[in-house]
Amino acid sequence: MADAALRLKSLVEQLLGVPLPVRIRAWDGSQAGPPGxxxxxxxxxxxxxxxxxxxxELGLARAWVAGDLDIEGDLYAGLDLMSGLIWERGEDARSLAQALRDPEVRAAVRGLVALAGPPLPPAPPREEVRRPRRHLHTKRTDKRAISHHYDVGNDFYEIVLGPSMVYSCAYWQAPESEGGTLEGAQRDKLELISRKLGLSPGGRLLDVGCGWGSMAIHAAREHGVSVVGITLSQEQAAYARKRVADEGLTDRVEIRVQDYRDVADGPYDAISSVGMAEHVGSERYLEYAEVLRRLLKPGGRLLNHQIARRPHRDESAYNVDEFIDSYVFPDGELAPVGTTVTQLERAGFEVRDVESIREHYALTLRRWVTNLEGEWTRAVRLAGAGRARVWRLYMAASALAFEHNRIGVNQVVAIRTPESGDSGMPLRSRTWN
Incomplete structure (x- = not known):
C-alpha cells in the first residue's frame, strides 16, 4: 500500500464531515493534505x-505517548489546528451514537477498521494511570497521585523548570522577545506573593505544596520570616532541604512531608498555596479552606494561586480532562474561579483581591517546552520516552488553552478577618504593602 495517507485523510474527513487542516504522513511514506x-x-x-x-482525546493521547503519532513543524500550530477536531467538538456518547446512524459515517468507520487492521484494542502505554473512576481524595490516594506527577526525578524537573525550580505560573514584566527571562519572571512572582501576603521579619509563613522550596527560601531570605513548607513528595522534600541548607536557612525554614490536613502547629501569620489547590478536589475543597483558615491567626492572609476552568452549563456533570487525568495529574480537578471564591467565603474567609494572570502562564509553559526540547535526549534518558512525550504534549496544549481563554489562573488574596473588622489591608490594595 502506497497511499495510506490519502486513504486515511479521506476516511477521517468523511467521518468528521470537515476537511483536515493538517498534512498527514503515513507509515508507508505517503503524504496527503495541505502543503506547508x-x-x-x-x-x-x-x-x-x-x-x-x-x-x-484519550485515544490521541495514547498514540502520542506510545510514539505512534507525532507532529512535525510548528507543534503549537499543529495542536491548535487539531483542537477543533478533538478537544472542542464536545461529543459525548449519545451524540456519537447518533452520528453512527449516518450511513456515510458507518462506512468511514468500516474503512478505518480495514485500514487499521487487527488486533483491537492496543494496550494503553504503561505511563497511563489506571484506577477506579471515583476520585476519593483520601490522604493515601492524594499521596499516590502527587507521587505520580512530582516524583518523576528532580534532574528531569531541573531541565524543564530551569534554575528557579518553580513549577507554577511566572509573573512576566516583559516577554522573552523584549528581554524577559524565566528566572526573572519567577523571582518576580515570588516577590509579588510575598507582598500580597504582607510578609515582614519575625512572621510565620506556611507554604502549602512547597515544591522544591523556592517560595520558602525567597520568603525567609528576602523577608525575614520563619517558614514551614509542606509537600507529599519525598523527592521534592529532599531537594528542598538541600537547597535550604545550601542557603544557610535551616534555622528559618523547615520542610516537611506532610498532608495539609495534618498541620497542627498554627497559628501562622500568612499561608501561601501556589499550584496546590488543583489537587484538592471539589468534594474536599471546603474542608481545605476551613483547615487553612483555622491555621491562620486573626488578620492573617492567604494567597491561593490556582488554575481555573470556565463554567459549564451543567455544573452537576463530572468534568475531567481524560488526558490530564490519566497521564499528568491523577485526581486533579479544576473549578471556575467563582466557585473557588464562594468556597473560601463559605469557610469564613474575606476575599479581598482576585488577579487573573492567564497570559503569564502561556508564556511560562512555552518556555518550559523550549527547555524540554533543548535537552530532549537527556530528558528521555532520565524519565523515559513516554513520560517526556507526556510532558511535552501537556505543556504545549496547556499553553494554547491559556492563550485561547479555555482555562485561566488566578491569585486570590483572602483574610481571616478579626471580629473587630480591621482587615489590616491598605486602602489601595494593589499597592501591596
Missing part, C-alpha cells in the same frame, strides 16, 4: 487502532 501545513506523522497502523478504540 504542520504534519501529523502516523507512524503505524496501531495509531489508527488507538483512535478507533478510544475516539477523541
Amino acid at each position: 501545513a504542520p504534519t501529523l506523522v502516523v507512524r503505524n497502523r496501531r495509531a489508527v487502532r488507538r483512535l478507533l478504540w478510544k475516539p477523541g
Whole structure:
C-alpha cells in the first residue's frame, strides 16, 4: 500500500464531515493534505487502532505517548489546528451514537477498521494511570497521585523548570522577545506573593505544596520570616532541604512531608498555596479552606494561586480532562474561579483581591517546552520516552488553552478577618504593602 495517507485523510474527513487542516504522513511514506501545513506523522497502523478504540482525546493521547503519532513543524500550530477536531467538538456518547446512524459515517468507520487492521484494542502505554473512576481524595490516594506527577526525578524537573525550580505560573514584566527571562519572571512572582501576603521579619509563613522550596527560601531570605513548607513528595522534600541548607536557612525554614490536613502547629501569620489547590478536589475543597483558615491567626492572609476552568452549563456533570487525568495529574480537578471564591467565603474567609494572570502562564509553559526540547535526549534518558512525550504534549496544549481563554489562573488574596473588622489591608490594595 502506497497511499495510506490519502486513504486515511479521506476516511477521517468523511467521518468528521470537515476537511483536515493538517498534512498527514503515513507509515508507508505517503503524504496527503495541505502543503506547508504542520504534519501529523502516523507512524503505524496501531495509531489508527488507538483512535478507533478510544475516539477523541484519550485515544490521541495514547498514540502520542506510545510514539505512534507525532507532529512535525510548528507543534503549537499543529495542536491548535487539531483542537477543533478533538478537544472542542464536545461529543459525548449519545451524540456519537447518533452520528453512527449516518450511513456515510458507518462506512468511514468500516474503512478505518480495514485500514487499521487487527488486533483491537492496543494496550494503553504503561505511563497511563489506571484506577477506579471515583476520585476519593483520601490522604493515601492524594499521596499516590502527587507521587505520580512530582516524583518523576528532580534532574528531569531541573531541565524543564530551569534554575528557579518553580513549577507554577511566572509573573512576566516583559516577554522573552523584549528581554524577559524565566528566572526573572519567577523571582518576580515570588516577590509579588510575598507582598500580597504582607510578609515582614519575625512572621510565620506556611507554604502549602512547597515544591522544591523556592517560595520558602525567597520568603525567609528576602523577608525575614520563619517558614514551614509542606509537600507529599519525598523527592521534592529532599531537594528542598538541600537547597535550604545550601542557603544557610535551616534555622528559618523547615520542610516537611506532610498532608495539609495534618498541620497542627498554627497559628501562622500568612499561608501561601501556589499550584496546590488543583489537587484538592471539589468534594474536599471546603474542608481545605476551613483547615487553612483555622491555621491562620486573626488578620492573617492567604494567597491561593490556582488554575481555573470556565463554567459549564451543567455544573452537576463530572468534568475531567481524560488526558490530564490519566497521564499528568491523577485526581486533579479544576473549578471556575467563582466557585473557588464562594468556597473560601463559605469557610469564613474575606476575599479581598482576585488577579487573573492567564497570559503569564502561556508564556511560562512555552518556555518550559523550549527547555524540554533543548535537552530532549537527556530528558528521555532520565524519565523515559513516554513520560517526556507526556510532558511535552501537556505543556504545549496547556499553553494554547491559556492563550485561547479555555482555562485561566488566578491569585486570590483572602483574610481571616478579626471580629473587630480591621482587615489590616491598605486602602489601595494593589499597592501591596
